Amino acid sequence: MIALVLVSHSRQLAEGVRELAAQMTGGQPVPIFAAGGTDEGTIGTSLDKIMQALDQALEAGEAAVILADLGSAVMTAQMAVEFLPPEAQQRVRLADAPFVEGAISAAATAAGGGDLTAVVEAARQAGALAKLYEESAPPASAEPPAADEAVAQTEVTIVNPTGLHARPAASFVQAATGFQAEITVENLSKGRPPANAKSVMAVLGQATAEQGERIRITARGPDAQAAVEALRALVESGFGELEEATGTPQAAPAQPDAEPTEAAQPGQTLRGIPAAEGIAIAPAWQFAVARPRVEKRRIAEPEAEIARLREAIARAKQALEKLQADVARDDAEAARIFEFQRTVLDDPAILAALEESIRREAINAEAAVEEVFGEWQARFRAMESPLLRLRAADIEDVSLRLLRELSGEEAAVALPDEPVILIARDLTPSDIAQIDMARIKAICTAGGGATSHVAILSRTRGLPAVVGLGEAILAVPTGTPLAVDGGRGLVVVEPSAEVIEGYRRRAERRERLRSIALQTREAAAETTDGHRVMVAANIGGVESAREAVAMGAEGVGLLRTEFLYLDRETLPDEEEQVAIYRAIAEVMGQRPVIVRTMDVGGDKPLPAIEQPPDKNPALGVRAIRLSRLYPDLFLTQLRAILRAAPGHNLQIMFPLITTLDEVRWAKAMVAEAKAALAAEGLACADDLPLGIMIETPAAAMKAEELAHEVDFFSIGSNDLTQYTMASDRENEHLRDLLTPLDPAVIRLIARTIEAGHAASIPVGLCGEMAGNRLAVPLLLGLGLDEFSMTAQSIPLTRQLIRALSQEEARSIAARVLSLTTAQEVESYLRNIAAEVETRLEAGR
Amino acid sequence: MPITTSDVSEYLRKVAEVLAENKEYLTELDSAIGDADHGINMDRGFQNVLRKLPAVEDKDIGTILKTAGMALVSSVGGASGPLYGTAFMQAGMAAAGKRELAAEDLLAILEAALKGVLMRGRANLGDKTMVDALTPAIDAMREALENGADLTEALDKATAAAEEGMKATIPLIAKKGRASYLGERSIGHQDPGATSSYLLIRTMAEMAHAKQA
Incomplete structure (x- = not known):
């Protein structure tokens, strides 16, 4: 795909034209980058912005076409191209074209898979066309075709309600571009001259048509027949609009917020x-x-039917519990999904409604389940909170489970x-x-x-x-x-075939890197100039501890203890916890294991205790805040960790710290636990290192003070990003905001590391970021001491570290700290990662 | 007396001073037929040159000039950025590795700079641009040197020719840049680009005098 770079004196203009051009791509991901205004945001052009946009465009597309609005934009763009390495210069062309029309035309052609020359040509011709339809175009004087040239023609009526306009026109042009033949389209009803079907400007300029009007499509060239047929089919299908408009009514209520579906095209x-x-x-x-088929039947004995239903509910609950326990072994986070489903099965309102409907209507249990759950699903779908709306799917899941239990069918x-x-x-x-x-x-x-x-x-x-x-x-x-x-x-x-080949090459490359990485599993995470860091795993149980060791983890940077609390009605007692911590510590041998105290509450409510509901769970009573509310629970956990520690290398970490006071309180609780254990004559570790998670901006800003209170820091990049960017992790509309590569997050991380080092305590990071190939060079350069991640990411991360020098990483970090947007950071780090991986592959 | 690396650095500092003094004047000229930013842009550009200068002052003249060019391109924001930027970068290429310049070398450097401007901006003589000041200035300098004049004298001639060229832009219709959109309305105004070019040449002559004294 050819990428576009739009250079304008005005930031708004560049952005606006980008939007406009993006509309013409018919859903194809044509990468378009805007470089408008000066670095200060005033009117003018910025070499830096242009170079960055070019870097991104060349990264995202096979080649790039630049459009510029006025003199200095053109000249500065020329210089930007001259500054590129020769290989990259080959892949860039500056189009001598009007800015707006050129961008639109170029975007449409790029979306149709046009090559570099085709896209430049489309942009260039947009200027001529802009003039063409002011003057009256010459009448349709179809030249007689050369004898050896295939010609095909067809007439067709526009059937879709919006007619041949913006989006349909773009998809028409896109389809036409795929053929070799010269193709024209003319509106017969309006008596307009034929327009070049491969130019969106031409089609929009002189061949637009309303619903019910007739158009003629003419093609000349080797694939003329195929072209005409394909375009005709596209018009007759109403450009995909028809299915959207007449979606089957039965299907509609099942997916009320379904977006319009467009069938995916080959190559899309x-x-x-x-x-x-x-x-x-x-x-x-x-x-x-498969949803079991439900037939509504009259039944003679409602009470027997209710008994049958109750049994099914009991079995469904058991199955759920088992499933939950199974999943929790792998992933305690994921297992909490079942929590809600279980509460549904216990819900008295639902149970009463089911029983009543069986009694009153004398219908079978299956029909009652369909009726009652259908109603509840609808109710949830209509809720205002998006979080609650998502629960509708859970209700559906529960009803399926019940129906299956009732029918005895396995979900095959x-x-x-x-x-x-x-x-x-x-x-x-x-x-x-x-x-x-x-x-x-x-x-x-x-x-x-x-x-x-x-x-x-x-x-x-x-x-x-x-x-x-x-x-x-x-x-x-x-x-x-x-x-x-x-x-x-x-x-x-x-x-x-080309795309497959490209993907295959990249997959092979990844595999090669991975196997190189796995071979050197025992090697230290040491840079080429001898700087040593630690690569550790995030785990959530004994099973994942084993996996961590297999992947070569040097320790555990984060042991999530939530799994002990979330999947059950009762709280884990001290003995049970001691046994689990010991089991994990034994798997890890002498490697350090950082145990994070319970990070529950908020969106991970504890079934075992009454908690006031939080309207905004992420900002509510969770983690250390919940511990302060329930100090007994906290004390039990601390006692268990302290008792499991002797002979192992356990450390304690407190989550979601925002104030000094919280840290001092937690430390006092540790002291209290120790004193109590000593008084009871129970063996416990005396000098366990205590640390905190830096995952709120408040903690990062006070890192200097906090550093004097603890033995280590661990940065929780997932939450730190969510809180810094004020963006809910679950909200898919905010995904662009939610990146740890935003300069704000990076600066907080840099600050935290610096403060930790000033107080001579080590600083780790235990979020997704630690194993992110783009972020590793940056974090290394910022001086991070410990990288803790999913075990699967360990081998590659270690390899990346081994391919870098600390000096190089420092200069990468310095450069990143001078950048101002997440996009700039990402594009810069992408280049670095590619370079380092090439180096790795070269076998050194 | 040849021109040394420290002369070149001092020249850049002087130009920065002169442009700072003339910031409002140039902007005023630009407000008549352009986008009222030429003085501000040139000032910002040369302030950036001053920031980059200390790091390369001990290097050869080519490096100093190229650095100045790069500083201009990356900070000016208007057309004068790539134009003067290209001029200084081409000049720097012509002076690569040199630590001293004779009068002829300076001429060659200025010719390279002008060539860069023509290549980048594609302006012709009489289009009401900086080319209208630079071309006659360099021609005059060449002629003076060929007739045996010394550097100071040649630069005086160049300054006079640049001034004449600058003033001659007043009755012209602009053919390039933002002013060209005004068509006939651009008549009667002196071109700000030609003016800043004149100031750059004049500063050279002033330095030659000061050095001779």
Whole structure:
């Protein structure tokens, strides 16, 4: 795909034209970058902005075309091109074209897969066209075709309500661009002259048509017949608008907020949220749990039917509990999804409604379940809070589970023999538990966010995943070839041989890097100039501790203890906790294990205690705040950790610190626990290092003071990003804001590390960022001492560190600290990562 | 007496001073036919040159000039950025590795700078641009040197020719840049770019006098 760079004196103009041009791409991801205004945001041009936009464009596209508005924009763009390395210069052209029309025309041609020359030419001709339709165009004097030239022609009526205008026109041009033949389109009803069907400006200028009008499509050239047929079919299909408008009414209530679905075209790229890195090429496989067919029957004995229902509910609850425990072993976070489902099965209002409907109407339990749950689902869908609306899917899941229990049918999920790419609206852990993941090469979902459970599970299993792809992905038929790039959030439908080749090369490269990394698992995480850091794992149980050791973790930077609390009605007692901490410590041997005290509450409510509901869970009573509210619970946990510590290398870490007071209180509680244990004559560690998480801007700003209170810091980059950017992690509309590469987050991290070092305490980081290939060089350069991440990311991260020098990393960090936007940081770090990986691959 | 690296640095400092003094004047000229930022832009550009200068002062003349050019391109924001930036960068290429310049070398450097401006801006003589001051100035300098004049004398001639060229832009219709959109309305105003070019040449002559004294 050719990328565009729009250079204007005005930031707003560049942005505005970018928007306008993006409309002409018919959903194709044409990368368009705006470079408008000076660095200060005033009128003028900035060499720096242009160079950055060019870097991004060359990264995102195979080549780039620049459009500029006025003199200095042109000249500065020329200089920017001259500053590129010769190889990159080959891939850039400056189009001598009017800014607005040129950009629109170029975008449409790029979307149709036009090459560099075609896009430049389209932009250039936009100027001539702009003039052409002011004067009256010459009448349609179709030149007689050369004898050996194939000609095809057809007439067709516009059927879609919006007619041949903006978006339909763009898709028409896009389709036409794919053919070699020269193609024209003319509006017969209005008697207008033919327009070049490969130019969106021409089509919009003189061939627009309303619903009911007739147009003529003429093509000349080797593939004329195919072109005419394809375009005719496109017009007759109403440019995909028709299906949207007449969506089957039965389907509608089932998915009230479904976006309009456009069938994915061959070669089309769908863009979603990158959830787990990796590349996969395989056929699509639509996952949909078959819904048992429900027949409404009259029953003679309502009480017997109610008894049958109660049994089914009891079995469903048991199944849920088992599932929850299974999933919790892998991923305590994900397991809490089942919490809500269990409360639904316990809900007295629902139970009463079910029983009443069976009694009153004398209907079978299945029909009652459909009726009552359908009603509740609708109620949840209508709720204002998006979080609650999401619960509708859980209610659906529960009702399916009940129906299955009632009918005795197993949810049969028959996977094909060949490995596939799993596609679903969304996946619950219960879905995942039913699927043989060994046959899955990647996961794509219509819904979900980067921190959804699909994302977390995929990362844990090393599967590439793209989420938030929208309805379009659900329209891809099973068996369609797909290429998935999890790191970029891209899914290519029916990829061309070229695309497959490109993806395959990148996949092989990744695999090579990974195998290089795994071979040197025992090597130290040391830079080429001898700077040593620690690479550790984030774990959530004994199983993941084993995986961490297998992946070469030098310790545990974060032991999440939530799994002890979340999946149960009762609180874990001290003995149980001691046993678990010991079991984990034994797996880790003498390696350090940082135990984070319970990070529950808020969006992870404790079933075992009464908690006032938080309207805004992320900002509510959670983590250390909940510990202060329930000091007994906290004390029990501290006692258990202290008792498990002797003979091992345990450390304690307090989450979500915002004030000094909280730290002092927590330390006092540790002292109290120790004193009590000593008084009871129980063995406990005396000098356990105590640390805190820096995950609120408040803590980062007070890092100097906090550093004097503790033995170590660990930066929680996920929460620090959410709180700094004031963006909910679950809100997919805010995903652009939610990046740890924003300068604000980076500066807070830099500050924290500096403050830690000034007080001579080590600083670690235990968020997704630590294993992010873009962030590693930066964090190394900022002086981070410990990188803690998903075990799967450890080998590659260690390799990255081993390929860098501390000096180089420092200069990378210095450069990043001078940048002003997350996009700049990302594009810069992307280049660095590519360079370092090339170096790695070169075998050094 | 040849021109040394420290002369070149001092020249850049002087130009910065002169442009700071003339900031409002140039902006006023630009407000008549352009976008009223030429003085501000040139001042900002040369202030940036001053910031970059200390790091390269001990390097050769080529490096100093190239650094100045780069500083201009990356900070000016208007057309004068790439134009003067290219001029200084081309001049720097012509002076690469040199630590001293004879009069002929300076001429060659100025010719390279003008070539850079023509290449970048594609203006012709009479288009009402900086070229209208630079071209006659360099021609005059060349002629003076060919007739045996010394550097100071040649620069005096160049300054006079630049001033004449600058004033000659007043009756012209602008053919390039933002002023060209005004068409005939650009008549009657002196071109700000030609004016700043004149100031740059004049500063050279003034330095030559000061050095001779």
